Amino acid sequence: MSMDWIWTAVGFLLTVCVLSYLFGDNPLFRLATSLFVGVAAGYAAVLLIYQVLLPRLVLPLLQGSLAERGLLVIPLVLSVLLLFKLSPRFTRLGNLSMGVIVGVGAGVLVGGTVLGTLLGQTRAAVDAFALQGTASPMVLLFEAVLFLIGTVSTLVYFHFGVKSRPNQPARRPSWMEFTASIGQVFLAVTLGALFAGVFATALAALIDRADFLFRAVQTLF
Amino acid sequence: MRAPVATAVAIGLGIVALLGYFVPLPFLVDIQSLLLSWAVILAAVAALVAIFNLVRVHVRKLRGSPPKQRGDGYSLLVLAGFAVTFLAGLLLTPDHPQFQQAVLAVQTPVETSLIAVLAVTLAYASLRLLQRRPNWMGILFALSAVFFLILASGALSGLRGLPLLGDLLGVVERLPLAGARGLLLGIGLGSLLTGLRILMGADRPYSG
Numbered sequence: 001m002s003m004d005w006i007w008t009a010v011g012f013l014l015t016v017c018v019l020s021y022l023f024g025d026n027p028l029f030r031l032a033t034s035l036f037v038g039v040a041a042g043y044a045a046v047l048l049i050y051q052v053l054l055p056r057l058v059l060p061l062l063q064g065s066l067a068e069r070g071l072l073v074i075p076l077v078l079s080v081l082l083l084f085k086l087s088p089r090f091t092r093l094g095n096l097s098m099g100v101i102v103g104v105g106a107g108v109l110v111g112g113t114v115l116g117t118l119l120g121q122t123r124a125a126v127d128a129f130a131l132q133g134t135a136s137p138m139v140l141l142f143e144a145v146l147f148l149i150g151t152v153s154t155l156v157y158f159h160f161g162v163k164s165r166p167n168q169p170a171r172r173p174s175w176m177e178f179t180a181s182i183g184q185v186f187l188a189v190t191l192g193a194l195f196a197g198v199f200a201t202a203l204a205a206l207i208d209r210a211d212f213l214f215r216a217v218q219t220l221f
Numbered sequence: 222m223r224a225p226v227a228t229a230v231a232i233g234l235g236i237v238a239l240l241g242y243f244v245p246l247p248f249l250v251d252i253q254s255l256l257l258s259w260a261v262i263l264a265a266v267a268a269l270v271a272i273f274n275l276v277r278v279h280v281r282k283l284r285g286s287p288p289k290q291r292g293d294g295y296s297l298l299v300l301a302g303f304a305v306t307f308l309a310g311l312l313l314t315p316d317h318p319q320f321q322q323a324v325l326a327v328q329t330p331v332e333t334s335l336i337a338v339l340a341v342t343l344a345y346a347s348l349r350l351l352q353r354r355p356n357w358m359g360i361l362f363a364l365s366a367v368f369f370l371i372l373a374s375g376a377l378s379g380l381r382g383l384p385l386l387g388d389l390l391g392v393v394e395r396l397p398l399a400g401a402r403g404l405l406l407g408i409g410l411g412s413l414l415t416g417l418r419i420l421m422g423a424d425r426p427y428s429g
Contacts, residue, residue, distance in 0.1 A: 038302020
């Protein structure tokens with residue numbers, strides 16, 4: 001009995017267990033997902049040790065130059081402090097390490113968001129008016145204006161700030177309500193397209209599993 | 222004030238990391254990359270702490286009262302899966318072909334099957350949406366989904382060569398980008414605000 005046969009059998013059993021969820025939540029599905037959680041957690045732990053901690057912390061501390069070792073003492077101490085997060089009594093000792101992660105993460109988040117998302121997307125919206133493409137200039141202009149309306153109205157749809165007035169229900173200004181309703185149309189189209197993409201992917205996975213089950217039955221029995 | 226040292230460190234290091242993006246001074250960029258490498262190490266340790274906490278929760282479930290708590294068998298399976306994978310990975314290294322094959326033999330069928338289950342649940346959920354909320358937004362959403370599924374199938378590819386219709390089809394094909402751009406900008410503004418609140422010390426998610 002080759003190893004491939006065993007792995008095919010494991011794959012077959014797990015596929016059947018997970019697909020059994022189509023008939024409702026049941027012990028087979030929970031069995032497969034519990035095993036998956038355990039294996040995925042173990043794999044993630046091994047990857048973190050071998051691909052991050054060993055090459056970035058442990059090996060440089062053991063084999064690096066004096067300057068390298070000196071700089072790595074700080075993350076080493078912070079890593080040890082972070083382990084105290086496992087203990088409810090000493091959890092506060094890990095706050096400093098969490099502060100470093102959150103602080104650096106926030107700095108990177110703000111920088112990345114401004115340079116990557118906000119400036120990038122705004123520039124893309126403006127660049128559309130350069131009217132460069134294979135289509136006719138009228139179509140390109142129509143597309144650029146339509147996209148600008150779609151982008152702005154979608155943003156307005158998510159603006160929920162209102163001025164409170166005494167004895168009146170809190171409502172957005174009428175122009176904002178109108179723009180938001182246009183945004184709702186664009187949002188429905190976008191979410192529909194996203195849904196179609198996810199559905200097509202899921203359908204491909206379903207076909208793949210059906211094909212795998214068919215081939216596994218031929219191989220195993 | 223809760224966790225003043227952690228707050229000061231978070232604000233200080235966050236501002237230095239942020240300056241590295243906007244101030245083109247070599248020493249700032251060097252400090253930023255050093256801080257990032259520390260953050261990567263700490264994030265990995267934090268992820269390990271989270272994994273060991275998961276293990277601890279399941280160990281507690283096994284030991285917990287009442288002794289024969291429902292779901293104990295599943296906790297045992299989680300722990301067994303974790304222990305075997307973790308020990309095998311430590312001994313063999315993650316690049317070992319047989320270790321890879323064993324992990325993939327569990328990961329691939331479960332992940333792909335979960336996505337396959339999603340196909341049925343999505344189809345069912347969309348039908349329920351139309352049944353429960355037959356408003357214009359739901360109908361437009363369904364029409365858009367059906368149109369883009371047909372478009373993805375390539376059934377309309379013959380229209381692309383036509384002079385004006387082909388161009389308009391291209392515009393409609395790219396139309397979701399307008400809403401997606403709005404969503405992305407909204408997410409970006411939300412992220413910016415969250416980051417700035419942390420850098421100003423208004424939010425302190427580390428002072429637990």
